[in-house]
Amino acid sequence: xxxxxxxxxxxxxxxxxxxxxxxxxxxxxxxxxxxxxxxxxxxxxxxxxxxxxxxxxxxxxxxxxxxxxxxxxxxxxxxxxxxxxxxxxxxxxxxxxxxxxxxxxxxxxxxxxxxxx
Amino acid sequence: xxxxxxxxxxxxxxxxxxxxxxxxxxxxxxxxxxxxxxxxxxxxxxxxxxxxxxxxxxxxxxxxxxxxxxxxxxxxxxxxxxxxxxxxxxxxxxxxxxxxxxxxxxxxxxx
Numbered sequence: 001x002x003x004x005x006x007x008x009x010x011x012x013x014x015x016x017x018x019x020x021x022x023x024x025x026x027x028x029x030x031x032x033x034x035x036x037x038x039x040x041x042x043x044x045x046x047x048x049x050x051x052x053x054x055x056x057x058x059x060x061x062x063x064x065x066x067x068x069x070x071x072x073x074x075x076x077x078x079x080x081x082x083x084x085x086x087x088x089x090x091x092x093x094x095x096x097x098x099x100x101x102x103x104x105x106x107x108x109x110x111x112x113x114x115x116x117x
Numbered sequence: 118x119x120x121x122x123x124x125x126x127x128x129x130x131x132x133x134x135x136x137x138x139x140x141x142x143x144x145x146x147x148x149x150x151x152x153x154x155x156x157x158x159x160x161x162x163x164x165x166x167x168x169x170x171x172x173x174x175x176x177x178x179x180x181x182x183x184x185x186x187x188x189x190x191x192x193x194x195x196x197x198x199x200x201x202x203x204x205x206x207x208x209x210x211x212x213x214x215x216x217x218x219x220x221x222x223x224x225x226x227x228x
Contacts, residue, residue, distance in 0.1 A: 006160075032214065043206060043218040044161075093160055097214065105149075106216060110160035 002028045004096050006109035013084055014117055021079045021112045023094030029074040030096035034106065035067075038091040050077055074098070084116040119144045119211050123219035130197055131227050138192040138222045140207030145185050148214070152181050152192050153206040155221070161206065165192070197226045 003026040013019050023033055032051050036044040048064075050056040050071035058064045066088075068080040077096075081088055091113050095106040120143045130136055140150070149168045153161040165174045165181040167190070173182040180193040194201060207219040 034216070041223075043220045044208075044216075045218075046215060049213070049215070091158075095216075105151075105166060106210075106214075108153075108161040108163070111158075113158065 002026075002096075002098075002107040004030075004094065004107045004109040006092075006094060006112050008112060009110060010113045010115075012115045012117065015085055016083055018080055018082045019084055019114060021081075021092055021094075021114070023077045023079070023096065023109050025075045025096045025098065025107075028096075028098050030077070030098045031074065032097050033071055033077040034095045035069060035077075035079050036093045036095070038093060038111075040091075044093060047079075081114065084114070086116045089114055089116045119147075119209060119217040121207060121209055121217050121219035123205075123207055123222050125222060126220060127223040127225075129225040129227065132197060132199060134197050134226075135193070135195050136197055136224075138194070138205050138207075138224070140190040140192070140219055142188045142190075142209045142217075144211060145188050146211060147185065148210045150181075150183050150190050150207065150209050151216070152179075152190075153208065155204045155206060157204075164205075194224075197224075199226050199228050202226050 005024045007022045035047045038044045047062045048056045048058045056069040071077040093111040095108045097106045124139045151166045152164045167183040178195040183190045204221045206221045208216045
């Protein structure tokens, strides 16, 4: 199947700093990428959907000025957590889909564990 | 708004048992339903994907069924092994290619 990578896999930062997480599709062109957040022992919650070359669509309750999403190319989307606080500590997972893949199928990255001190 | 529920939330069984995980969803207008496995601190591994026109999918010891009209799916695991211990997530894809996840079932298979 199609491969999606995330970098970094784990990051620890101080409160108030910004953190950038990368999501890459390695062997296909991802026209759409999705960002999810998962709190401990909870399920995945969709944060935003980004289409290449256009602004991301955020889910209700997700602050777009805090979680900046850029999808500038067909293989890379970035999520920047600005002015991170301890409550932003979570597991962030991206997924991607594109033409030529299975119908309506998304492929998931391995996730990024963010810990804000 | 689509809601996905998984029952049970946690399950502990002895090795060798056959088991069934349940998933229900409120809006039957879905494109597909997918079962994932997630190990602690890891990402998602796709197990089975059932398109809305299909009734079931099988892969090895796993069998997933879909009854779209009643909003239900089951994941059947035959002859469970300790290596099957993980959290199993059910997700449905609806309008806008958005996935809605259930809360998951944490499975522990004891040797």
